[in-house]
Amino acid sequence: MVTIQEIEIKERGLLAVSRAKELGLPILVSEVHKMDPVNPLAFFNAGKELYCGERFFWKDPTDEIVLVGLGISKQIQSDQATDRFFHVEKEWEDFLKNSLIFNTYTDIAVGPVMFGGFSFDPLKEKTELWSKYADSLFHIPKYLLSIIKGQTYLTTNTVCTPHDDLSLFSKIIEERNLILHSLKSFHQNNTASLLETIEISPDQWKESVDEVVKELTNGPLKKVVLARELRLIFDNQVGAENVLNRLYNQQHESFIFAFESNGDCFIGASPERLVKKSGNEIFSTCLAGSISRGETEQQDRLLGEKLLNDQKNLIEHRYVVEMIKEALEESCEEIILPDKPQLMKIRDIQHLYTPVIGKCYKDTSLLQLVERLHPTPALGGLPKNAAVEKIRQVEALDRGFYAAPLGWADYQRNGEFAVSIRSGLLQGEEASLFAGCGVVADSEAESEYLETSLKFTPMLRALGGK
Numbered sequence: 347m348v349t350i351q352e353i354e355i356k357e358r359g360l361l362a363v364s365r366a367k368e369l370g371l372p373i374l375v376s377e378v379h380k381m382d383p384v385n386p387l388a389f390f391n392a393g394k395e396l397y398c399g400e401r402f403f404w405k406d407p408t409d410e411i412v413l414v415g416l417g418i419s420k421q422i423q424s425d426q427a428t429d430r431f432f433h434v435e436k437e438w439e440d441f442l443k444n445s446l447i448f449n450t451y452t453d454i455a456v457g458p459v460m461f462g463g464f465s466f467d468p469l470k471e472k473t474e475l476w477s478k479y480a481d482s483l484f485h486i487p488k489y490l491l492s493i494i495k496g497q498t499y500l501t502t503n504t505v506c507t508p509h510d511d512l513s514l515f516s517k518i519i520e521e522r523n524l525i526l527h528s529l530k531s532f533h534q535n536n537t538a539s540l541l542e543t544i545e546i547s548p549d550q551w552k553e554s555v556d557e558v559v560k561e562l563t564n565g566p567l568k569k570v571v572l573a574r575e576l577r578l579i580f581d582n583q584v585g586a587e588n589v590l591n592r593l594y595n596q597q598h599e600s601f602i603f604a605f606e607s608n609g610d611c612f613i614g615a616s617p618e619r620l621v622k623k624s625g626n627e628i629f630s631t632c633l634a635g636s637i638s639r640g641e642t643e644q645q646d647r648l649l650g651e652k653l654l655n656d657q658k659n660l661i662e663h664r665y666v667v668e669m670i671k672e673a674l675e676e677s678c679e680e681i682i683l684p685d686k687p688q689l690m691k692i693r694d695i696q697h698l699y700t701p702v703i704g705k706c707y708k709d710t711s712l713l714q715l716v717e718r719l720h721p722t723p724a725l726g727g728l729p730k731n732a733a734v735e736k737i738r739q740v741e742a743l744d745r746g747f748y749a750a751p752l753g754w755a756d757y758q759r760n761g762e763f764a765v766s767i768r769s770g771l772l773q774g775e776e777a778s779l780f781a782g783c784g785v786v787a788d789s790e791a792e793s794e795y796l797e798t799s800l801k802f803t804p805m806l807r808a809l810g811g812k
């Protein structure tokens with residue numbers, strides 16, 4: 347358990363109260379304590395009563411960084427489309443400016459961390475589906491569990507306004523003890539059964555693929571990613587902790603994420619990193635081109651070889667590599683990437699995969715990189731703006747946060763964003779699942795349709811529909 351230095355907290359509280367009054371501004375007080383190991387799912391679950399609707403979960407594919415947030419100490423949100431990445435970054439940095447940070451550890455992703463993301467396209471008309479998520483939405487949690495390379499930390503964030511007094515800090519200590527004492531291991535309870543699975547307009551979707559293919563043959567568009575929705579109806583509320591627990595166990599090789607907002611939960615298991623920044627080291631991923639897994643080892647290997655030599659998929663992939671390379675070259679003094687893709691094999695699907703490593707210039711920020719990269723041709727298309735416009739026109743789906751950057755940034759300018767695919771939105775007794783695929787001149791509607799069906803599998807399984 348943490349050694350809770352209550353006296354220390356109160357001393358720091360006094361400092362915060364006087365600073366907030368002096369500046370006439372809210373002040374963040376952030377404190378980091380090292381802890382004995384905690385099961386991250388149990389921590390998420392411990393917030394069920396007090397912080398339902400205000401939680402997030404993040405795990406990277408290697409388990410190097412696991413983050414669980416409970417409560418909201420500060421929210422950054424906006425529906426503004428112009429310069430949205432810049433505005434989020436500015437608000438984050440302004441918020442940090444006067445903060446009091448007590449952190450004696452050197453690991454990244456501890457102390458003040460914001461978690462959240464952006465919608466795919468802020469210019470697309472918003473429907474009821476995504477009404478609970480602003481186009482830019484980030485939470486700085488009250489309590490952050492960070493498991494970094496196996497070391498466990500608890501950050502407590504308190505925002506102290508000029509009207510607060512020391513009682514604020516006593517309340518925080520009480521709340522924190524409550525969470526820590528309710529950390530019992532998590533047991534799956536299946537309260538919601540699937541009643542119905544509705545495919546949203548599959549024929550219309552195939553027609554839009556045909557329509558786009560025609561345009562691609564005549565240029566200048568080269569690739570457009572088209573997505574569709576599967577709607578699931580349950581007999582009861584779908585608990586985010588149940589779905590998260592299943593994804594964690596079934597899709598462990600992926601980024602596992604959950605992001606609650608106003609009662610809804612956006613959740614998924616994505617294999618695709620957009621960008622990670624650790625100091626000035628940059629990591630990105632080109633992932634595009636897909637084929638199923640084989641039933642036997644031999645069949646699986648043959649399918650993999652087929653994918654590695656398939657012109658249509660290689661083109662789909664090459665567009666992504668070219669664009670990511672170009673985008674990162676602007677911000678990096680050095681980038682390294684293999685000249686041929688390899689295979690990424692995950693539970694239900696295999697992809698063409700090219701990892702990218704770079705060293706960015708000193709003044710480059712994470713959200714600048716996100717802005718340059720999003721959307722890559724793996725989610726949008728090529729050329730970028732024309733493809734996004736085409737999607738806005740022909741796609742029936744309101745993508746919301748699907749296929750968009752989702753992740754975290756710490757106060758020392760490190761962070762990581764995944765592309766939030768293989769995901770779904772939980773809304774009470776319903777869930778909407780999303781899947782898309784890269785349409786190029788050689789695409790056939792039927793096989794793209796089957797590819798998207800395959801991409802629904804991980805979420806379907808986690809929801810008990812497979």
Ligand SMILES: C=C(O[C@@H]1C=C(C(=O)O)C=C[C@H]1O)C(=O)O
Pocket residue numbers: 571573618633634635636662697724725749767768780781782783784785801
């Ligand atoms: C768009 C999705 O996946 C993307 C499209 C791929 C493709 O078309 O081959 C492969 C990986 C992802 O970059 C999705 O899963 O929804």
Ligand SMILES: [Mg+2]
Pocket residue numbers: 634635636662783784797
């Ligand atoms: Mg594809």
